[in-house]
Amino acid sequence: MxxxxxxxxxxxxxxxxxxxxxxxxxxxxxxxxxxxxxxxxxxxxxxxxxxxxxxxxxxxxxxxxxxxxxxxxxxxxxxxxxxxxxxxxxxxxxxxxxxNAVHPSANLARTVTLGRNVVIAAGALVCAHCQIGDSVILNTGCIVDHESMIGTASHVCPGAKLAGRVTVESGAFIGIGATVLQGLRIGCEAVIGAGAVVVQDVEALTTVVGVPARVLRSSPDYEEFAEMMVPPALREVLTARSR
Ligand SMILES: CC(C)(COP(=O)(O)OP(=O)(O)OC[C@H]1O[C@@H](n2cnc3c(N)ncnc32)[C@H](O)[C@@H]1OP(=O)(O)O)[C@@H](O)C(=O)NCCC(=O)NCCS
Structure with missing residues (x-):
């Protein structure tokens, strides 16, 4: 020290x-x-x-x-x-x-934008025009290809690969060695199992595993969660309107 x-x-x-x-x-x-x-x-x-x-x-x-x-x-x-x-x-x-803690061996394109409290571990590759939100972890050796958006407090585990224009919503977890094909959307708090190959969008609060990835479980609390995500002021307006 x-x-x-x-x-x-x-x-x-x-x-x-x-x-x-x-x-x-x-x-x-x-x-x-x-x-x-x-x-x-x-x-x-x-x-x-x-x-x-x-x-x-x-x-x-x-x-x-x-x-x-x-x-x-x-x-x-x-x-x-x-x-x-x-x-x-x-x-x-x-x-x-x-x-932000960014390892010197991580390779970030010049056009990448980073939020706050971002950790990018050794050997990660982040390509052109990616947007990385607050409190994201891009772990060892992962690849985030061009124009992908990684939402707040999500985690891309070691060796995971996201193709171009992937959207990872807030709080999602992309397991070690998983692959997500181009243009797909991974919903809020979804979990992608280790080694999975994701070939279609994944709903919020859903866990998928395997090649190609299939749903292992989907939260029964989805509606409650969706409601929780609506800001209180807007919820009041919507409730008043529905009366
Ligand atoms: C997907 C995951 C979250 C599921 O965990 P879980 O809810 O505890 O699931 P279980 O271990 O009870 O397994 C349930 C079933 O899914 C299968 N399964 C679990 N993970 C799997 C995976 N990654 N790929 C394929 N099948 C998997 C199990 O074999 C089991 O199948 P069965 O019902 O036919 O016996 C977990 O297995 C996983 O892959 N975690 C990622 C770990 C990781 O990336 N760590 C890196 C940290 S930096």
Whole structure:
């Protein structure tokens, strides 16, 4: 670890001291743009320990104190899409700037746009005009081909391949080694099983597996979920109209 007093790079905190946290630490050290000064993790058994030389300082409740000490930058390194999105919101609330962790061996076309709190692991390829949303993970060696859109807090696992003009909606999970053919849409919170080859659109909250991919399960809560996705103000208007 570099000496904090002599290191001019901005300090940053990593939220999540599990396996993905370890990967994100490695990315930040390789990229050399920020100085990782500590982890936060909700598991009290880890507090006071170190992982790969970096101290685990406490849980998310320590974030405000760190912010008060002048630490401005943070990244959430948690695999669960919902928790990652939630923690990102809490950190922004606490006044942190959410940074991106992009491995130097990842290859991003010049026209790619990135949100905040994005993690792009070693060897990932992201081609022309892709749009990558907030809190997305593009994991080791994945391929995201031209003009694809990857929605907030989704995860493209190691070695997964998305052909051109694929849309991945918010919170979706594309399993390790899966393939999605060109132009398809993967719905909100859908799960694509490891190694699947997706040949048609996948509905929200649906899990598909196999080659070609078939539905393993589809959430019975789809209507409830769709309702939840309507902003409260609009819901009031729609309810008033239906009376
Ligand atoms: C798709 C997945 C989420 C399903 O998990 P699950 O709900 O626990 O499903 P189960 O293990 O109960 O399996 C249910 C059935 O689907 C089959 N199945 C599960 N995953 C499969 C896959 N990836 N491909 C083909 N069939 C699969 C099982 O063999 C089982 O079949 P059966 O009913 O005929 O016995 C999971 O298997 C998967 O592929 N996860 C992705 C893991 C990954 O990519 N990790 C990388 C993290 S970085």
């Amino acid at each position: 570099s000496n904090a007093a002599q290191d001019p790079r901005p300090a940053c905190v990593i939220v999540g001291a599990g396996g993905h946290g370890r990967v994100v630490l490695d990315i930040l050290l390789a990229a050399r743009r920020y100085r990782p000064m500590g982890f936060l993790d909700s598991n009290p058994a880890l507090h006071g320990r170190r992982m790969d030389g970096v101290p685990i300082l406490g849980d998310l409740s320590a974030a405000r104190e760190l912010r008060a000490q002048g630490i401005r930058s943070a990244v959430v390194a948690i695999g669960d899409n919902g928790v990652r999105r939630q923690f990102a919101a809490e950190l922004e609330d606490a006044g942190f700037e959410l940074i």
